[in-house]
Every structure is written in C-alpha cells, then in structure tokens.
Amino acid sequence: MDDSALLTERFEEHRSRLRAVGYRMLGSLSEADDAVQETWVRLDRAGAGGVENLAGWLTTVVARVCLNMLRAREQRREEPLEMRMPDPVISHEDGVDPEQEALLADSVGLAMLVVLESLTPVERLAFVLHDMFAVPFDEIAPMVEKTPAATRQLASRARRRVQGGAPGPDPDLIRQREAVDAFFAAARDGDFDALVAVLDPDVVLRSDGGAAGVRHTAVLHGAQTVAGQALTFGQLSPFARPALINGAAGVVVVAHGRPLSVMAFTVTDGRTVAIDVLSDPERLRQLDLTVLDH
Numbered sequence: 001m002d003d004s005a006l007l008t009e010r011f012e013e014h015r016s017r018l019r020a021v022g023y024r025m026l027g028s029l030s031e032a033d034d035a036v037q038e039t040w041v042r043l044d045r046a047g048a049g050g051v052e053n054l055a056g057w058l059t060t061v062v063a064r065v066c067l068n069m070l071r072a073r074e075q076r077r078e079e080p081l082e083m084r085m086p087d088p089v090i091s092h093e094d095g096v097d098p099e100q101e102a103l104l105a106d107s108v109g110l111a112m113l114v115v116l117e118s119l120t121p122v123e124r125l126a127f128v129l130h131d132m133f134a135v136p137f138d139e140i141a142p143m144v145e146k147t148p149a150a151t152r153q154l155a156s157r158a159r160r161r162v163q164g165g166a167p168g169p170d171p172d173l174i175r176q177r178e179a180v181d182a183f184f185a186a187a188r189d190g191d192f193d194a195l196v197a198v199l200d201p202d203v204v205l206r207s208d209g210g211a212a213g214v215r216h217t218a219v220l221h222g223a224q225t226v227a228g229q230a231l232t233f234g235q236l237s238p239f240a241r242p243a244l245i246n247g248a249a250g251v252v253v254v255a256h257g258r259p260l261s262v263m264a265f266t267v268t269d270g271r272t273v274a275i276d277v278l279s280d281p282e283r284l285r286q287l288d289l290t291v292l293d294h
Helices: 003-026 029-046 054-076 098-104 110-117 121-133 137-144 148-165 173-189 192-198 223-239 281-285
Strands: 199-211 214-221 240-245 248-255 258-268 271-278
Touching: 003 029, 003 054, 003 098, 003 121, 029 054, 054 121, 054 137, 110 121, 110 148, 110 258, 110 271, 121 137, 121 148, 137 148, 173 192, 173 223, 173 240, 173 248, 173 258, 173 271, 192 199, 192 223, 199 223, 214 223, 223 240, 223 248, 223 258, 240 258, 258 281
Parallel strands: 199 271
Antiparallel strands: 199 214, 240 248, 248 258, 258 271
C-alpha cells in the first residue's frame, strides 16, 4: 500500500468520530461533513509524518474548522437571539442505524443541541470537546486563546446551561413512546386536561418553521400554554408516523408522501419536558425518510 492510500485508510478510521464532533459543534449534518472534508484536505496537505497522536491531531483540526464556521455563522445572523433548530437524525422506531450510533452517542437529543445553539462558539467548543470527547482543558485552551483555567470556566458555564435547558430523557424507550402516544391521543380527542396531565409543568415547545422563504420561530413555556397549542395538533394525529428522533421517541408527520413536520419529544419521569418541532418546508425536503419504510 502506498503512502497516499495508507493515509486515506488511517483517516477513514477516524471519520465517524470526526463527524460526531462536527455534528455536536454545528448541529448541521451537511456542515459537519464539510468540516470533516476540510480536515481531510489539511491532513492530505500536511501529511501524518511527525504526528504522534493522529486522533488528537484530527480532533483539534476539525474543532478549529467548526469554531471558524460557528463564528462566521454568528456574524451572518441578523438577529443574535434567533433560534435555530439543529438537523434531526431520524431513525426507524425499531432502532438506530449502526452508522448513526456514533452521531448519537452520549444521548445527543435534539433538545440538547438546541441549547448548544444558544452558547457562544468558544463555550460550545469547550463543552463539546471536554464533556463529550474527554479532551483535556490544556489542549482546548490554545484553540480558544485562553488559559486552561478560563477554558474550564467556559465549559462549566456551558454545562450549567445545558443541564438547565435540556433535562436527560428517560432511558426506557417504551416509556417515552407511551408518553408521546398519550400526547397525541389527548390532542386527537381535544382533551385539554389530559394534555396538561402528560406535560411537565415547565414544558417548553420550540418550533422552527416557515413558508415562502420566510422563517418563523416560536418558543412556548408551561403546560397550559403548550396544551393550548397542542390541541391544534389533533388533526395531524392520523399522519403522525412513529420514529426515533436523535434516538428518542418522536414522530414524523407525513401527508400524501410529503413531510409536514418532525417532532422530537424529551420525556422525563413519564412526562414530556420538551417538544422540538421542525416544519421548515425547505429543510424537510432535504431529509431522508426512507429509513421509516423498512
């Protein structure tokens, strides 16, 4: 095997991990792939000679690329507080595809990724690399141009935001599905009290949609408010197809072969604490829903 083929083979051994870093950093599957490709270009250009720890070198490079992409995205945003729904990873309810397992390790639910979107680029990098990939702070510090102690503080601040905004889901998928089914049954029956009963008192509903090229985002808080909005979901019940959204129970609403929305539920202690809805037609058209057919 020549040097070029050997370098390619060594890189491919790390691709799934690098893609997982990119997805957590960017919340976008296509941008994660772009970051991985840029990492390969840099490795191909530099070569691996003299690199003692290739995994660490590649992780550092892909993280730097993602950080630059986050900063560029932040500069493009017209509204700093604008909510952006990350790309959902959709799987058949029977289980996550092996190719998706690395992407979804550490229970990277959609709700967690939404909270990560609210962090500054350097907070996100410090949290993702340290808490999810066990990269030491003294290796992260040069990337964010801070001391290891200051970098630790960045990750700590990010961790508090994540824990406060994205509670961990029940590990039992059957319990999760029961809560989602109860939600749609109550919505279908127009039963407001039953809806309130299946929702956590502090539930949050986040929606990212739009039409005719105009984005519309909304965030609702509290069981009463969310239940009121959820009554309108009753008409969608016949079109709701069970699916795993980022490894957790959810649904894809499909009518006449066309996806109308992806709804991710975070269920804790038998009650829904977060509902994240993507209904942007342009982004929905890009989703691969063939996974629901097998």
